[in-house]
Amino acid sequence: MEEQTTPSATPFVLGIETSCDETAAAIVDGSGTIHANVVFSQIEDHAPYGGVVPEIAARAHLDHLQPVIARTLEEAGLSFADLDAVAATGGPGLIGGVMVGTMTAKAIAMARGIPYLAINHLEAHALTARLTDRVAFPYLLLLVSGGHCQLIAVEGLGRYRRLGTTIDDAVGEAFDKTAKLLGMGYPGGPALESAAANGDPQRFDLPRPMVGKPGCDFSFSGLKTAVRQKIEALGKATDQDIADIAACFQEAVAGSLVNRCRNAIALFNADHGTGHALVVAGGVAANQRLCGALSDLADASGMSFTAPPIALCTDNAAMVAWAGVERLQAGESDPLSFAPRPRWPLDPDAPKAAGAGVKA
Ligand code: KG4
Ligand code: ZN
Numbered sequence: 001m002e003e004q005t006t007p008s009a010t011p012f013v014l015g016i017e018t019s020c021d022e023t024a025a026a027i028v029d030g031s032g033t034i035h036a037n038v039v040f041s042q043i044e045d046h047a048p049y050g051g052v053v054p055e056i057a058a059r060a061h062l063d064h065l066q067p068v069i070a071r072t073l074e075e076a077g078l079s080f081a082d083l084d085a086v087a088a089t090g091g092p093g094l095i096g097g098v099m100v101g102t103m104t105a106k107a108i109a110m111a112r113g114i115p116y117l118a119i120n121h122l123e124a125h126a127l128t129a130r131l132t133d134r135v136a137f138p139y140l141l142l143l144v145s146g147g148h149c150q151l152i153a154v155e156g157l158g159r160y161r162r163l164g165t166t167i168d169d170a171v172g173e174a175f176d177k178t179a180k181l182l183g184m185g186y187p188g189g190p191a192l193e194s195a196a197a198n199g200d201p202q203r204f205d206l207p208r209p210m211v212g213k214p215g216c217d218f219s220f221s222g223l224k225t226a227v228r229q230k231i232e233a234l235g236k237a238t239d240q241d242i243a244d245i246a247a248c249f250q251e252a253v254a255g256s257l258v259n260r261c262r263n264a265i266a267l268f269n270a271d272h273g274t275g276h277a278l279v280v281a282g283g284v285a286a287n288q289r290l291c292g293a294l295s296d297l298a299d300a301s302g303m304s305f306t307a308p309p310i311a312l313c314t315d316n317a318a319m320v321a322w323a324g325v326e327r328l329q330a331g332e333s334d335p336l337s338f339a340p341r342p343r344w345p346l347d348p349d350a351p352k353a354a355g356a357g358v359k360a
Contacts, residue, residue: 019093
């Protein structure tokens, strides 16, 4: 990190997000006003493959990033000359896309002579509740997306303590894979949630992964296998069967997440005392059933509950710009020699979770 000598009081920061399958740019100022927030989703490019294809994603970012930035400036009514800094996701993520966003941000920073910030994508999700709801440090964060499933004590800017992570699949990945088993398209999370709305959450007995086990780690691969077995046992599943399985799956995930969060709240409160916020972030936070269950848990635990609006929960660049604002206002920036990081844990000192395949 490099020291920034004269940060503007209300800097205008351009954010760039290219770590997965959204090509996004946004402009946020120091007061938290979002002047433009443009997201180009590549879903149609990846849908035929049932998941994100890294090579296709990287090429699509290359095609779309420049027009997305041009549209962002136009919607904000600003030009490159109005920018005080440029922040881009520097990892973790699919490296081809991260390189496209990083090089674009560096080029703008170099041409304009303004600071460049390499943003950790997880930090951007983690700080979103401060952009949307001004949540004060410290708070307990449940980060649930297609690539990540973590419980993190957010103690301050740059101070993150991981309390739990997944030992196999991320929860969004579990939604996507289960939706695929149920014959739904990609991404599966939203489709599974709407199918579940017409289903009976009591009909099938599915395991509640990790419930009753100590600690805050997650596991979803057993649940996915149980769903596969139910589908095979049904033979030809009707629409009602599918809706019922979707509802039971969603209920099992909610039960598991609530149980792991309850353990995390106990650990968090032991360090920070009671009365802080429980925050959920990442694409899976769009799920209303999960948010309802987490909100009830927060109520019962004497915590406030914050779930940012859906458009700021799924991948976007406003969260990247905001993380840039926070770091810039703390006097930070990064050198243009920053190298994109496919893995970039928020808490490098976190103990490893028990089990194989632990994600950063
Ligand atoms: O944060 P995000 O946009 O990208 C990653 O960084 O992964 O999260 C995308 C994930 C996908 O797995 C998607 O299926 C899931 O979030 N998702 C949902 C819902 N909306 C999106 N999962 C469950 N219910 C939803 N309504
Ligand atoms: Zn994300």
